[in-house]
Amino acid sequence: MSTTTSEALSETTLLRFATAGSVDDGKSTLVGRLLHDSKSVLTDQLEAVERASASRGQEGPDLALLTDGLRAEREQGITIDVAYRYFATAKRRFILADTPGHVQYTRNMVTGASTAELTVILIDARNGVVEQTRRHAALAALLRVPHVVLAVNKMDLVDYKESVFAAIAEEFTAYATELGVPEVTAIPISALAGDNVVEPSANMDWYGGPTVLEHLETVPVTHDLSHCHARLPVQFVIRPQTAEHPDYRGYAGQIAAGSFHVGEAVTVLPSGHASKIAGIDLLGQSVDVAWTTQSVTVLLEDDIDISRGDLIVPSKDAPPTTQDIEATVCHVADAPLTVGHRVLLKHGTRTVKAIVKDIPSRLTLDDLSLHPHPGQLVANDIGRVKIRTAEPLPVDSYADSRRTGSFILIDPSDGTTLTAGMVGESFASPEPVKDEAEDDGWDF
Template identity: 60%
Template sequence: MGADNALETAQNVGRNMDLLRFATAGSVDDGKSTLIGRLLLDSKSIFEDQLEAVEATSQSKGYDYTDLALLTDGLRSEREQGITIDVAYRYFATPTRKFIIADTPGHVQYTRNMVTGASTADLGLVLVDARQGLTEQSRRHAVILSLLRVPHLVLAVNKMDLVDFDEDTFKKIHAEFTSFATKLNIPDLEVIPISALQGDNVVNRSENMPWYQGPSLMHHLENVHVASDRDLVDARFPVQYVIRPKSDDFHDYRGYGGQLASGVLKPGDEVVVLPSGMTSTIAGIDLFDQEIDEAFPPMSVTIRLADDVDVSRGDMIARIKNAPTPSQDIDAMVCWMTTEPLRKGQKLAIKHTTRTGRALVKDIQYRLDVNSLHRDQETGELGLNEIGRVQLRTTVPLLCDPYAKNRTTGSFILIDEATGVTVGAGMINSGS
């Protein structure tokens, strides 16, 4: 089955019950935690005792409303300060779709946390306070989501109840953000006026804003089309594990387990194993205990080859005429995540898909100001939470694609060899 049919299959799976990962971002007091609490409440994804506890806490504080932010601000330090400082993952579902929310912090000093939360997102949700309009943080969040190639973006103009649901206020913010977004790589943008506290346009259309003819936030989240965001052309299968059962029933079984990063693979396809360059044919594809006719992303499967070729963890299976070029000189955008700066000449461990090696920092070309998009070419290092363009030389060839083409094979992490701590996240521009 070709890419077109695979796309149809993926779409059918999506219509049946697919998963949307989305990351939320907003400035302090934009109401992000309240909005997530509203989504959890109105989708009936919280227990009665949880709601009762939140109601009791709200009453003890003298509020005349239920503080839904208490449902999500789980860290004690967050509750003490009333802010979100870490990435918290929340799960909820509706009859048509499952959701994983990456609730990311808004402060500039937690840029690394936002990068972590948004790196796997299908959609980015940026909140702004209708009273404040666009802020420097709002623009920074949009820039980071654009750098991470998040394909769908929603700007939720919150607290419309505090501006008397004024249409002109919304139109002004809409026009300003749309103009700013033209400078970024944002393929799909939706702007929605909401009141998270009162529930206007969150799950149901608001009667207070008859001038708004677009979808509610939940309707958009349930219906945004993500199946076609996946690359179904360039087959990339990083091998995670070689499966050799010791049971006598599977004495001759040899399979290669992993998650298909992109493309479509099926039995009979001619493939190449990289970096060795050995070729073979797919004899079968197994999913759990059954054989399937084809695999497409993000399925985790076991591939069996017709020939006994040498394949190990870190190798990649791809199509013979459409394979990545092994690269050791990497040009990438790196977000630095630790207090000790990244400097030229530094040596680090690197992990790319299932492949690991070491990397030398050959050069730091510039530091990007994510607020103004200015490129500081005079810098000699990257500090905590800073993003810049870096040249790396790796000890092993990376089987990579540009990040703009493939977010899985186009990304990597940098690791401090002494501590084992992840210190950087990279998005590959090119390799050679």
């Protein structure tokens, strides 16, 4: 790549987006078509796909084979949470989180969409909106993904009928709007034939909107963490104890949100100790300001007790600490989550003991009704939980910060991830109930 091209790409914006869809909706073909038609596939990759396709007796390249390696790994029992793909056009750079479509991998969409600014939800035009479609829409709403693209695929198999597309788009948009999804853009496509993926379709002259790539290139990137409340979870303490720096004590981590500057008054949570930033080291150089996603080492004016798991925040903008957390979760483990369940809660870089005190409701995806007090959540359930932690935690609302407003629950016996949680998020607020958890030594 030339220097000029590299400089041009560095000045383009970055869009993180995720794909989601039911099994056999054509997601792999869509991803392959995007990569192929945007000329983001290397020549040797394309030649390998062409050879594999010819050996199967296919006339043209099967673009789904560009992702078949990952599918083969899953068939061999290898766990893959999310496959990330990187490509670029003259207008924008992209990070694509490619998530599996089977219902048992719904947990992977939570991972892939948690940092996405846009989600592409695929629907087979022959099947319309199905349960997995509704589940993906619900997760996009819970994860506060700003933009949702509804890609109605396989339009070639329904004779490119506008009425089929219109009915599906109307049903999905109404459902997504009820969930609180802020924006839905519906696009009729045929990933296999290439209609409306990168190039406009000659078979659907009734559609006047953008292609998938055009929309990806022009949609505004609205989720900018640099303007959120500043948060630095401490990952480790650096004390080189060298002759050159005998008193060096730095607190290293990746800035989760906002920005920090030298001289700023900060508070360390949950202890509440206050100090000022004496210096910021970034890639071995001293800087005056650092911001979201940069990995830095912060030096403070005062020698105070700080360790992994603590959170450094501006003193004027410190979140409250609490041992009682209410959140909406997506349960991802095969074993159920029950009232009274003893768990580990991981928030940022801090992990503490916790207990599930109540499960007030479970969401029914068909009609968005709430099943009150189900007693447990099983795999792929979305529900409301109340959790009591052994130690106070500084938590933000997920609406304020997707990074410091989220957490995961872990099985303390084997380290299995149980649920992904969003603090404060809720579809509705059922009536409070008496605490059902037993007094078993994990009550805090």
